[in-house]
Amino acid sequence: MKILRKKTTTVEKNNLPKHIAIIMDGNGRWAKKRGNIRLLGHKKGVDTVNEIVTAAAEIGIEYLTLYAFSTENWNRPKDEVFGLMDLLVTALENNLKKIQQNNVVLRTIGDINSLPPRTREKLQDAVEHTKQNTGLNLILALSYSARWEIEEMVKRIAQECVEGKISVENIDKTIINSHLCTKNIPDPELLIRTSGEYRISNFLLWQIAYTELYFTETLWPDFTKEEFITAIADYQSRERRFGKTGEQVQ
Numbered sequence: 001m002k003i004l005r006k007k008t009t010t011v012e013k014n015n016l017p018k019h020i021a022i023i024m025d026g027n028g029r030w031a032k033k034r035g036n037i038r039l040l041g042h043k044k045g046v047d048t049v050n051e052i053v054t055a056a057a058e059i060g061i062e063y064l065t066l067y068a069f070s071t072e073n074w075n076r077p078k079d080e081v082f083g084l085m086d087l088l089v090t091a092l093e094n095n096l097k098k099i100q101q102n103n104v105v106l107r108t109i110g111d112i113n114s115l116p117p118r119t120r121e122k123l124q125d126a127v128e129h130t131k132q133n134t135g136l137n138l139i140l141a142l143s144y145s146a147r148w149e150i151e152e153m154v155k156r157i158a159q160e161c162v163e164g165k166i167s168v169e170n171i172d173k174t175i176i177n178s179h180l181c182t183k184n185i186p187d188p189e190l191l192i193r194t195s196g197e198y199r200i201s202n203f204l205l206w207q208i209a210y211t212e213l214y215f216t217e218t219l220w221p222d223f224t225k226e227e228f229i230t231a232i233a234d235y236q237s238r239e240r241r242f243g244k245t246g247e248q249v250q
């Protein structure tokens, strides 16, 4: 399926999505096309992360969630897994100053305790050092999958029911939201997936109930600020009905 879109260079400032989520896909194919190892694609992918984080902060996006490592990614070859974990450490070391200059608040979602100690410590350190910032919330999904998150949420709510803190009849979407990793984070209005794959791959399944989806053929290392702006403009051209009729929302 090839989607043709008009390229746009501007966005309307009064209709910005508060929260954009991105499935950064295609690093491996980008490297393979050039006869390189997959890790080189991930390295180039970090440059794209830098470009898009800077763009999001400039545009005035409040939350940007990046799917950086899924629960299922642990099944990849060990050298790729540990290469990615090291890359994360290097990316944090090289960019912490810029993250601070851009007033970015770094946060994580996922099973952070399962990460190698060095990666986990670097992340916790960066989270601690940026928590006073007031700009873009950059949320890295690491060792994350939506089904894992939902399992954890169900276990915690069940435990609180057993302890008498919650009654079963009071369980509603507010209680569910407050037991997810994304507690206090608004649902994304826009989800972007690169690399021509038309799947959600276990990402934010609860939170994307009404999210607008933007799929592009571009591989993540080739994704640019210009295409990010095109995706936002595409979102702004859509009518969001939330189950109502077109007339009701006009």
Ligand code: FPP
Pocket: 024, 025, 026, 027, 028, 029, 030, 038, 042, 043, 045, 046, 049, 066, 067, 068, 069, 070, 073, 087, 088, 091, 140, 195, 220
């Ligand atoms: C998917 O491409 C990408 C990943 C599993 C890792 C994404 C990680 C980065 C962009 C770098 C680290 C990120 C941060 C936040 C510093 P793939 O490997 O599945 O590509 P393929 O489908 O072409 O094989």
